[in-house]
Amino acid sequence: MELSQASPSIYKEEPGYFRRLNAVDWLYALALCAAALFALNRYADYMDIYEKVILLCTAPVFAALGWHWKPMRWLLPLVGLLSLWAIAMYDGSLAAANQKFFLKYMLSSQSAILWMSALFVFSTVFYWIGLLSKQGFSGAGAKLCWAAVVLGAVGMMVRWYESYLIGPDVGHIPVSNLYEVFILFALITALFYLYYEQRYATRQLGAFVMLIISAAVAFLLWYTVSRDAADIQPLVPALQSWWMKIHVPANFIGYGTFALAAMVGTAYLLKSHGILADRLPALEVLDDVMYKSISVGFAFFTVATILGALWAAEAWGGYWSWDPKETWALIVWLNYAAWLHMRLMSGLRGRMAAWWALVGLLVTTFAFLGVNMFLSGLHSYGAL
Structure with a gap:
């Protein structure tokens, strides 16, 4: 009898998924939906039906991702704001990339991607120092990795815009050549690692995972210098398809x-x-x-x-x-x-x-x- 009376207090029902969300979670989701609707209203004439569907689907997908992994709630807005700031500084002309200080040295696509590359390498060094010395340098490695992700993502967004400044027929999502996909590879690998780092509360793996990212960065820099790979080129006919936006x-x-x-x-x-x-x-x-x-x-x-x-x-x-x-x-x-x-x-x-x-x-x-x-x-x- 005592057990049955105690049972209600012992076996408490877990709240539903949506009931566990707080006001900040819902505000984040509403902001994403508002941003998607704004982009659709402003750029609908430049998009086909598939791109419109993808845009509208990104809001709930990234909202759910942000609910599951809290750092996304500041990462996406920060990347968005920095990208919009950079785009505003262009004022419709690619020449601004060599004329305005913050574009030339920080937020143009090539500058941001060079900063990303340097920060990933520094992150690797600090992770290894932290692993070998048992000191707190791994925390610095994690912060540098986050900074690299932010600037790399901004660089990709700005590169997307720059391609349209060259010409509407040239503009395309930046996942079309080895230069662009190596950046994508570095960003994706880093984000998944950072998720597991938080999930398992361990930073010791950063020293190993960042090695492969630094190797990708080294190839990227070699490829940029030896092949002028950072130049934006028109898409070849086989890549002029909406499939590229989801396949790659x-x-x-x-x-x-x-x-x-x-x-x-x-x-x-x-x-x-x-x-x-x-x-x-x-x-x-x-x-x-x-x-x-x-x-x-x-x-x-x-x-x-x-x-x-x-x-x-x-x-x-x-x-x-x-x-x-x-x-x-x-x-x-x-x-x-x-x-x-x-x-x-x-x-x-x-x-x-x-x-x-x-x-x-x-x-x-x-x-x-x-x-x-x-x-x-x-x-x-x-x-x-």
């Missing part, structure tokens, strides 16, 4: 999370061999981050592959042509499908899973970059 970002969420999983796998292997064992998170935490990263990446990569097939049918008349890029995308998909199958069916854990994730990075890197360097095909517009 989905693809690079996959690439970014696969890279993150590989670097976490590297940390797992070091700890399992007693290297930095007292400074890295528990093996169970590393295993869980690796698994969740690959799961998210596989889901988005699957969607991207399907979208790519639909795009190919529209552009080239067939869903699949065994083009080198398509073939290697399939190899990447099969690799991670096998990893997840072994994890779920056979309980794959430990060093084998970590080595597999690390080898998967090599496969993914070749699909991402090696195909463009050594093979030719329908995707030759991405060649180095």
Whole structure:
């Protein structure tokens, strides 16, 4: 009898999802909806029906993301305000990028992306100092990483606007060449890492994940100097499609999370061999981050592959042509499908899973970059 009387106070019903939201959450969502409606009202004449639908869908999607991960509530408004400030300074002319101080040295697309690159490298250094010295430098690494994300995102937004200043027929979303997608890769990988850093309350992994981002930055800078890659070029006919706006970002969420999983796998292997064992998170935490990263990446990569097939049918008349890029995308998909199958069916854990994730990075890197360097095909517009 006493147990039954106590039960109501012991087993309290959890409040519903929406009841857990506070006034700031709803204000954030309303601000996103207002911004989307403003953009639709002002730029509707420049958008087709697909772009309008994507724009309207972004508000609830990013609202839900901000409710789940609170830093998005300040990141999106800050990127938006800085981007609008930069756009206003252009006053309709690209020449302003070399004439106005804040554009020339901070907020033009090339300046912002150079700052992003420098901040990612500094972030890597501070994460490693924090890991090796057990001091509080990892906190500085995290702040520098956030700053890099902000400036990189602003750079991408401003580059989008700059493409339209060159000409309405040139304007396009900045995900069309290796220069732009390397920036996208760095931003996506950093954001996913920062999420896991907060989720697991650990900064020790930053030293490893930032290495792959710094490698991407190093390639980006080399590519910029040796190929004048920062110049905005008109889209080739195959890329003049709305499919690009959703296929490429989905693809690079996959690439970014696969890279993150590989670097976490590297940390797992070091700890399992007693290297930095007292400074890295528990093996169970590393295993869980690796698994969740690959799961998210596989889901988005699957969607991207399907979208790519639909795009190919529209552009080239067939869903699949065994083009080198398509073939290697399939190899990447099969690799991670096998990893997840072994994890779920056979309980794959430990060093084998970590080595597999690390080898998967090599496969993914070749699909991402090696195909463009050594093979030719329908995707030759991405060649180095």
